[in-house]
Amino acid sequence: MANTATIEINGQKNELPLIKGTENEIAIDITKLRSATEGVITVDPGYKNTGSCESAITFLDGEKGILRYRGYSIEELAEKADFLEVAYLLIFGELPTKEQNDKFHDDIKAESIVDEDVKKILDAFPKAAHPMGVISSLTSALTAFNPSSVNVDSEEDMYKSVVRILGKFPVLVAWTFRKKEGLPLDYGDNSLGYVENILKMMFVKPNGEYTQNQILVDALDKLLILHADHEQNCSTSTVRIVGSSHAGLFASLSAGISALWGPLHGGANQAVLEMLEAIKADGGDTKKYMAKAKDKSDPFRLMGFGHRVYKNFDPRARIIKKAADEVLGDLGIDDPILDIAKGLEKEALEDQYFVDRRLYPNVDFYSGIIYRGMGIPTDMFTVMFALGRLPGWIAQWREMRLRKEPIGRPRQVYIGETAREFVPIEKR
Secondary structure (H helix, E strand, O other), X not given: OOOEEEEEEOOEEEEEEEEEOOOOOEEEOOOOHHHHOOOOOOOOHHHXXXXXXXXXXXXXXXXXXXXXXXXXEHHHHHHHOOHHHHHHHXXXXXXXXXXXXXXXXXXXXXXXXXOOHHHHHHHOOOOOOOHHHHHHHHHHHHHHHOOOOOOOOOHHHHHHHHHHHHHHHHHHHHHHHHHHHOOOOOOOOOOOOHHHXXXXXXXXXXXXXXXXXXXXXXHHHHHHHHOOOOOOOHHHXXXXXXXXXXXXXXXXXXXXXXXXXXXXXXXXXXXXXXHHHHHHHOOOOHHHHHHHHHOOOOOOOOOOEOOOOOOOOOHHHXXXXXXXXXXXXXXXXXXXXXXXXXXXXXXXXXXXXHHHOOOOEOHHHHHHHHHHHHOOXXXXXXXXXXXXXXXXXXXXXXXXXXXXXXXXXXXXOOOOOOOOOOOOHXXX
């Protein structure tokens, strides 16, 4: 294969180098295109064909349904690792040894206390505030309580910042949930594992003991792993571009949370439950709505089926479907919304229209079902997504800074008015 691509503009040929990734992805390096062609740029709305960086963190092949973190398949990690092992892998590049893993747990626990003044910020939000707005604000506020900037060239400084946010963020998530539910704030229990502590902080009642349910622990652990990173998506790209200005880690993470809030990104699992609620309100006829989904003239859109990136199947959905079945089976929930979800799933897996188009239930479909089964309200779903995505954002921020990537500054093609004279107001 040639090492260059040739682009011809107005009769002038320019040789551009090709970059080849370790999974044989090919990219045209257009870094010097503008200078070599006296101002010519490329236009790619949504950056669907543009690589913003070179990264060693996550490999995704949507055509083949492959997702790997640092070379490890998502299937193997979900089966054999826990969430903090995966977080360590994503951020530092290798799975931790037993000693590293124990230290990581202990150091995170030591950083799990949030300054009491953060409660004053939380108190200022009304109960009706969307949890994503609350968690974004609280994450940004951490900057005020941790004002020193991270020296990215210092392994010690970087490690301290990582364990600090991994320790405090679950507390902020639990507080956001408990504020909404009208429950007193809780710090959890440092004798528990990371995921177990998250569940206790969220659900313990002030007048009773909290009993762990291992099926719920395992399901949440898997969900967090499956959401931990997903290459250069909207929120991850936001974290990297904000961080490219040398904004701090907490500020960059807060920006990523805001990007995740959108219904086309992290809000997709919330949209699934809102769709199910609408179907229930209309009588709960799943066959009717599957027919509407197949009717091109009908504006109804089936949420939680198919995927923007995965053109065959979502490998994460295969993993979490089993966990969803276990959660619903163990809890024995009698919920018409979940019955509707099961009906849609059955229809989609058997209907030839959906099978031919590979419109299978995706991870957002099953994660929404699990969260509802756990008793997590719909508008908290995206906050739980952010909890899982946290290590991926940290890893991407760290990689971008260590690679000393330049500040993000996209170009544009101007399509507005050309130069014109100013007209005084009395003559307009």
